[in-house]
Amino acid sequence: MIVFLYLISIIIASSLTWYIKPRLTDILRENNMVATNYSGRVVINGAGLIFFIPCILSVFFLWNLIDLNSMVIYISLLLSMTLVGYIDDSLGASTTKGLRGHIKVMISGEISTGIIKLIVALIMGIVISAVYFSSLLDIVFHAILFCLCVNFINLLDLRPGRSIKGFFLFTLFISLASGLKSLWMLLPIYSSLAVYIRDEMQEVYMLGDTGANLLGGVLGIYTLNAAYPGVKHGLFIILLLLHILAEFKSFSKIIDTVPLLKYLDSFGQLRKERA
Numbered sequence: 001m002i003v004f005l006y007l008i009s010i011i012i013a014s015s016l017t018w019y020i021k022p023r024l025t026d027i028l029r030e031n032n033m034v035a036t037n038y039s040g041r042v043v044i045n046g047a048g049l050i051f052f053i054p055c056i057l058s059v060f061f062l063w064n065l066i067d068l069n070s071m072v073i074y075i076s077l078l079l080s081m082t083l084v085g086y087i088d089d090s091l092g093a094s095t096t097k098g099l100r101g102h103i104k105v106m107i108s109g110e111i112s113t114g115i116i117k118l119i120v121a122l123i124m125g126i127v128i129s130a131v132y133f134s135s136l137l138d139i140v141f142h143a144i145l146f147c148l149c150v151n152f153i154n155l156l157d158l159r160p161g162r163s164i165k166g167f168f169l170f171t172l173f174i175s176l177a178s179g180l181k182s183l184w185m186l187l188p189i190y191s192s193l194a195v196y197i198r199d200e201m202q203e204v205y206m207l208g209d210t211g212a213n214l215l216g217g218v219l220g221i222y223t224l225n226a227a228y229p230g231v232k233h234g235l236f237i238i239l240l241l242l243h244i245l246a247e248f249k250s251f252s253k254i255i256d257t258v259p260l261l262k263y264l265d266s267f268g269q270l271r272k273e274r275a
Helices: 002-030 049-065 068-091 098-107 113-132 136-156 162-177 187-201 208-226 229-246 251-257 259-266
Strands: 034-036 042-044
Touching (some): 002 042, 002 187, 049 068, 113 136, 113 208, 136 229, 208 229, 251 259
């Protein structure tokens, strides 16, 4: 019965994504939701909306396998993180980059959509942590870990498919290291991304903060819900170091110097970009 419900959820997620993708792509294009990507191409921005609805609807088919609190938290997370990401895509200033850049804007007496994004992520991190944990120290630790997960996926979103590959590798590692717990959070989104990713790799559209925020939020809640303490502590240290590194070094330049990372990063991209 459980396998059947998972299968139904996967089919619903992939089928809805296949149906929504061309239609929502046209809507975004008609409303001038476009941006210039790293290679100078004008592509559709905010395409994370394509798998937003499929991920929510497909989870309802797993209702009998999930407790009510987890279901409500998960759906609230998808809604809030996608919305604030879409606001950043549609209203955000492209001149403000990095955590330090947004903090400088805030210190100057202004506010950026990036700061709004950070505040919403922090609020969601605190709420989720307060549901899963009771001690103040645990709540603070897990709220920060959640924010690191969200922002990490955003940091990767500089090349086609990079955020998706990073999301897949991190969640796959966590699930394997944690005994495949809470797979209901991952299987629908995996199947939806399998349908979505081709046109991102072909530079038709890109996730934008809309999609990167959603994936980062799912990585965060899955880590808090499923990972063992040792995995969480190790991930916290890794993500913290990567955030510090990102303020001084370009991830793209680092990836280009490591053959394996460069191969994984470029796998599936336009052939002329890999040549």
